Amino acid sequence: DTEVTQTPKHLVMGMTNKKSLKCEQHMGHRAMYWYKQKAKKPPELMFVYSYEKLSINESVPSRFSPECPNSSLLNLHLHALQPEDSALYLCASSQAGGGGNQPQHFGDGTRLSIL
């Protein structure tokens, strides 16, 4: 079992819905990430939080809104998504600092389908 837990595992929503994806880790990691992954493609970075502060936003549309309530939790709020947003959304965490020489730990993702 992965040490990064994501819920829900599957989500189907209409373009007018509002939903949230959740991610939790208890490894004491202080860097957390959201990725989007399309089929047969590598993960694409969306957001990075470092010590609960947003440090990187890879020009993600505002219909995706991240939130880091505390050092163990990461949310991704979704509103007015488009069909092309259907994908696997992955959360990851890593030890912050260390010069970046630490691997990421990934959850198993939320499979999102937009109708």
Add this chain to the structure above:
Amino acid sequence: GESVGLHLPTLSVQEGDNSIINCAYSNSASDYFIWYKQESGKGPQFIIDIRSNMDKRQGQRVTVLLNKTVKHLSLQIAATQPGDSAVYFCAENLSGGSYIPTFGRGTSLIVHP
């Protein structure tokens, strides 16, 4: 053998054979490299990493080789098993700052029993 096309490169091997998955990285300043395994329906799983001051590192049944001259990374899997079937991604990172890895496009490994 290995086929590379517009879609995910695929490597097909027989159970028990050794597998070699290759990756070309882009940034000559990258100094930390990671291999991930992603099984169907799961997130990427860390396999092994290597820093740029090394050219080889071994784990359990896996070996990573780094050739900085030609910016090439490879993952060798000994005695490949059906459970090794997955997509394998290499990732490169530039240390000294935030950990923002750049993922390669991935290789699909198919192990035939």
